[in-house]
Amino acid sequence: MKLLDGKKCAESLVADISRKVGEYVASGLRKPHMTIILVGEHAPSESYVKSKIKSCGNAGFESTLLRFPESVTEAELLAKIAEVNADRTTDGLIVQLPLPKHINQQHVINAIDPEKDIDGFHPMNFGRMSLGQKAFRPATAYGICKLLQFYEIPVWGKHCVVIGRSNIVGKPISIMLSNDFEIGNATVTLTHIETPRELLLDETRRADIVIVAVGIPGFVTADMVKDGAVLIDVGINRLADGKIVGDADFENVKEKCSWITPVPGGVGRMTVAALMINTLMAYQNNFNLA
Numbered sequence: 001m002k003l004l005d006g007k008k009c010a011e012s013l014v015a016d017i018s019r020k021v022g023e024y025v026a027s028g029l030r031k032p033h034m035t036i037i038l039v040g041e042h043a044p045s046e047s048y049v050k051s052k053i054k055s056c057g058n059a060g061f062e063s064t065l066l067r068f069p070e071s072v073t074e075a076e077l078l079a080k081i082a083e084v085n086a087d088r089t090t091d092g093l094i095v096q097l098p099l100p101k102h103i104n105q106q107h108v109i110n111a112i113d114p115e116k117d118i119d120g121f122h123p124m125n126f127g128r129m130s131l132g133q134k135a136f137r138p139a140t141a142y143g144i145c146k147l148l149q150f151y152e153i154p155v156w157g158k159h160c161v162v163i164g165r166s167n168i169v170g171k172p173i174s175i176m177l178s179n180d181f182e183i184g185n186a187t188v189t190l191t192h193i194e195t196p197r198e199l200l201l202d203e204t205r206r207a208d209i210v211i212v213a214v215g216i217p218g219f220v221t222a223d224m225v226k227d228g229a230v231l232i233d234v235g236i237n238r239l240a241d242g243k244i245v246g247d248a249d250f251e252n253v254k255e256k257c258s259w260i261t262p263v264p265g266g267v268g269r270m271t272v273a274a275l276m277i278n279t280l281m282a283y284q285n286n287f288n289l290a
């Protein structure tokens with residue numbers, strides 16, 4: 001079993017970005033700029049935003065954090081998004097999810113200028129990505145692709161099973177791996193928490209690559225995967241003792257895997273790195289650089 005080290009891969013990608021940004025700035029251009037909107041005081045979101053800001057610093061980007069109280073209205077949030085959309089000094093805008101229940105998440109995502117939508121969640125980017133056109137790709141899914149590429153894990157012609165159908169991970173990764181674009185040409189089965197157990201096992205036991213994103217600790221057990229499988233664990237579950245674990249029963253399942261992502265230190269790190277790649281792309285688009 002070998003570890004797919006998200007920390008190492010993310011650091012390498014961010015170092016490449018930082019070198020590129022250094023060249024742009026040396027030529028007289030301003031730095032790339034990411035604006036982050038954070039609502040409320042959700043502890044994990046605070047930690048994710050902190051690591052995004054830190055990574056911006058490492059990449060040579062400017063970052064701006066706009067904080068709103070839990071009580072902010074949808075209208076107030078949409079007004080701020082319109083303001084940032086119009087700000088020519090911001091290349092990329094993200095709204096940290098989840099949002100409080102009284103705010104419609106899709107309304108907020110739809111309000112972001114697709115050209116600044118570095119999360120790749122806007123229907124315009126999701127549609128372009130699905131069609132294999134140039135687009136901002138959802139960061140977690142894109143990060144998984146980058147990790148597989150970094151470790152030269154073959155995807156072409158492989159049988160991939162994705163467990164979890166969320167709009168931000170399961171759906172986009174299943175599309176990206178099956179598309180003939182950048183990385184792909186896999187045969188992908190998208191399963192989810194309602195998939196009958198027998199059907200799920202039938203799929204996962206034949207899979208070359210299993211990607212799990214269901215938010216249930218220990219969901220993927222050793223008997224669910226074949227010898228030599230690649231396991232990508234997207235789960236980040238905080239246990240009562242403060243420990244963070246993924247969706248796989250790591251200690252037992254790792255023995256059967258050729259490659260596996262650790263949690264922490266796997267896909268989460270890649271989510272942030274992929275966001276940096278998208279931000280650089282937004283900046284390059286703004287300055288007609290790429």
Ligand SMILES: Nc1nc2c(c(=O)[nH]1)N[C@@H](CN(C=O)c1ccc(C(=O)N[C@@H](CCC(=O)O)C(=O)O)cc1)CN2
Pocket residue numbers: 044047048051094095096097098119139140168236244263264265266267268269271272
């Ligand atoms: N606007 C967005 N909101 C959310 C996204 C997203 O892509 N855009 N994804 C998740 C959270 N997320 C990014 O925002 C994220 C998750 C995990 C990590 C990470 O680095 N995890 C570490 C461990 C975390 C810890 O110690 O607390 C790891 O896996 O090593 C970064 C970002 C939902 N919201």
